């Protein structure tokens with residue numbers, strides 16, 4: 725998908741909501757457990773109920789890998805379901821990959837060609853040759869971890885490298901990568917106060933912002949400091965939406981939560 729299509733979708737839906745499909749079998753409603761593929765059935769119901777309120781879906785791959793082959797099958801069915809029924813939606817494989825060049829190429833093939841995601845999250849630690857293989861794919865997006873939402877972000881990401889903190893170095897250096905126009909960045913909603921500086925380095929880039937809801941980040945602060953003329957934000961909420969209820973009404977309750985967020989977002993546009 726081209727960035728322009730994503731921006732158009734945001735303007736049409738008045739939403740920059742990304743729903744995280746972090747499906748834990750222990751948390752999904754009991755009545756789904758009798759289905760052949762409970763994870764897929766859960767995702768399908770959530771997507772059908774919320775697709776008009778969200779512009780992106782982000783399965784975190786860990787939740788699928790944990791179930792082995794059945795988990796991968798559920799993931800594949802989920803991405804196929806989105807691509808066939810709601811092709812306008814932007815899809816993110818939250819996989820946090822990155823390795824030496826030839827291995828990164830294989831990761832990129834897995835998520836862009838086999839799974840047909842629009843984007844994948846990548847850890848920048850191994851540098852340019854670990855990121856560029858992802859950027860080589862046309863109309864696909866690489867989402868680089870910059871300043872993450874967790875407490876551990878302060879262990880390394882904010883440490884100074886010369887004059888500047890490491891996360892700023894990641895932002896600045898990655899702009900020189902080949903096809904860097906297809907780069908987006910992860911910035912945690914819990915780090916909204918850093919967004920002003922981040923926007924000075926990457927004024928136009930889309931930011932994937934997890935950490936609202938369950939992690940306590942503020943949507944208002946993220947919009948205040950991070951929004952651009954083309955919005956430039958995808959705000960993710962996973963647990964706060966998909967586990968709004970564990971009863972038979974789970975999809976309706978998820979829709980209510982998504983609507984609350986969409987309405988808040990519309991007020992910032």
Ligand SMILES: O=c1ccn([C@@H]2O[C@H](COP(=O)(O)O)[C@@H](O)[C@H]2O)c(=O)[nH]1
Pocket residue numbers: 744746784818871872873874910911912934935936937938939960961962963964
């Ligand atoms: O800095 C980061 C990077 C990724 N995540 C992921 O986003 C979701 C957040 O889930 P919530 O339930 O809305 O807290 C999850 O998949 C994380 O692995 C992040 O939280 N922070």
